[in-house]
Amino acid sequence: MQLLEAKKQFVQAWGALGSQWGINKTMAQIHALMMVSTEPLSTEEIMEELSISRGNANMNIRELTDWGLVTKVFKAGERRDYFVGEKEVWKIAKQVAKIRKTRELDPILKLLEQLKTVNAHIKNDELKHFQKMVNDVHKLAVNVDRLIESIFKAEESWFWDKILKIFTK
Amino acid sequence: MQLLEAKKQFVQAWGALGSQWGINKTMAQIHALMMVSTEPLSTEEIMEELSISRGNANMNIRELTDWGLVTKVFKAGERRDYFVGEKEVWKIAKQVAKIRKTRELDPILKLLEQLKTVNAHIKNDELKHFQKMVNDVHKLAVNVDRLIESIFKAEESWFWDKILKIFTK
DNA sequence: TATTGCTTTCAGTATTTTTTGAAAGTATAA
DNA sequence: TTATACTTTCAAAAAATACTGAAAGCAATA
Structure with a gap:
């Protein structure tokens, strides 16, 4: 299996698991995306990757931050916010x-x-x-x-x- | 607190807990009702107690039966089905x-x-x-x-x- | 201070899930 | 066989939940 396909499946599965346990699917998917990403991600990239709206991305990133699973990071020179997920x-x-x-x-x-x-x-x-x-x-x-x-x-x-x-x- | 009120709260809480964990609220409520009931219950009684429709009651009783948490029992002389929940x-x-x-x-x-x-x-x-x-x-x-x-x-x-x-x- | 780039909010919309209720099904009894 | 008592099904309706997108907010820089 190729990496890209594997990531996609992982994100999908995490989303499905979330749903079954009363957690918003998109929230779980964003979380999965961040788990497997080595680089910090911007809202833009998350929107792109999951084909979701800005509002949706924003709200679920915030929720994940509230849960303490995601942290905002600053990239030198960059104006936009980047986020990293807890990896452990x-x-x-x-x-x-x-x-x-x-x-x-x-x-x-x-x-x-x-x-x-x-x-x-x-x-x-x-x-x-x-x-x-x-x-x-x-x-x-x-x-x-x-x-x-x-x-x-x-x-x-x-x-x-x-x-x-x-x-x- | 009075027994009737306490039962109501228990059923409510069980339903809410279910929802939060991806289990249909009504299913959880029926289950709670059966946990605290000493007598077998009929579909009719469950409908009455939870103010739900026949179809809803029927489907969720079946689901609970599939989960192995509820059993159908026969009452002597009675034609309708009665159900008991696992109590342990x-x-x-x-x-x-x-x-x-x-x-x-x-x-x-x-x-x-x-x-x-x-x-x-x-x-x-x-x-x-x-x-x-x-x-x-x-x-x-x-x-x-x-x-x-x-x-x-x-x-x-x-x-x-x-x-x-x-x-x- | 104005512009630009980005974030947040939230009313409205879409989607998903649950519920209803009436009709069809089944079994017992008359 | 027909009536009666009950159960099951499922299309349609309602309710709950999630998502969109445009407008308002905010902060950095020109």
């Missing part, structure tokens, strides 16, 4: 985990804790079951939360080494 | 992981393996960088794959016990 895959994974944890897991945890205070005059089966359910979900969420917290601190090879050793022992 | 949270998590791994992770792995065969006449930096990138992503994907495989086999408390021990040592 483990850092990318950690960053995505961090953002999504804050935005999605934390609020759910908060709600579950509230729901644990649910009460009723008559202690019937429905109530008991609801309480158990919420408790179980909460336990799982807390564990996932802890796991993610640990990931933040961990160095990649150490992390996988430890994790996978558990299951082969 | 760990089983639900495993099942979701299994389905999404097959549908999403496996194809990505396959593509990454293909992309590793990329070649070019001139061995320039762009090529080298692409190869490294694909390799790194592939490594991560393989590790995630292994982790999920391990989850399938693991019993919940054992799993978390082992995992969390690593990080407190």
Whole structure:
């Protein structure tokens, strides 16, 4: 396979994966483009490469910047903005985990804790079951939360080494 | 908080969480409804509870059945179909992981393996960088794959016990 | 200060996804 | 066999989401 074709497929696949996980396709594609590019890219180049409008490119670059996956860089003599994507895959994974944890897991945890205070005059089966359910979900969420917290601190090879050793022992 | 209100919030939150992770909101809500319900539910009851159409209810119940999260049950004397949701949270998590791994992770792995065969006449930096990138992503994907495989086999408390021990040592 | 080159915004439009509801399908019972 | 009770399907409608492009903003230089 040729490099150009391979890049195209990588960008496509990244976009599709994004969609399936609630991330804007274009945002994921721009990210993929930046991952495989050695040079900083301008908005113009991204528009060109993905056949998208200026507005679309701009908004998604900003979103990626907000996620901490893309940084603005200045090129000597050049007036226009250039952007580089984080290249370290483990850092990318950690960053995505961090953002999504804050935005999605934390609020759910908060709600579950509230729901644990649910009460009723008559202690019937429905109530008991609801309480158990919420408790179980909460336990799982807390564990996932802890796991993610640990990931933040961990160095990649150490992390996988430890994790996978558990299951082969 | 009262039980009815708590249930409503739980269903709402589950739906929102689903949306954010590429799962149809209604599907997630039906699932939540079934998680907290002690009794089997009919299509009628689900329609009523969530204010959705028959078609919508039917299609999403089927989807949940395909995911292995909901089972059809027969009520003695009753003609209509009733459904029960899997109640064990760990089983639900495993099942979701299994389905999404097959549908999403496996194809990505396959593509990454293909992309590793990329070649070019001139061995320039762009090529080298692409190869490294694909390799790194592939490594991560393989590790995630292994982790999920391990989850399938693991019993919940054992799993978390082992995992969390690593990080407190 | 005016011009130029570039960035940002956002109302309107297009696309994608989800939902509806009525008709067709199926199975049980009369 | 026909009626009844229920389920499934799917074309069309609605809703949600993403994208465009032109106008407004901003900052560097002439």
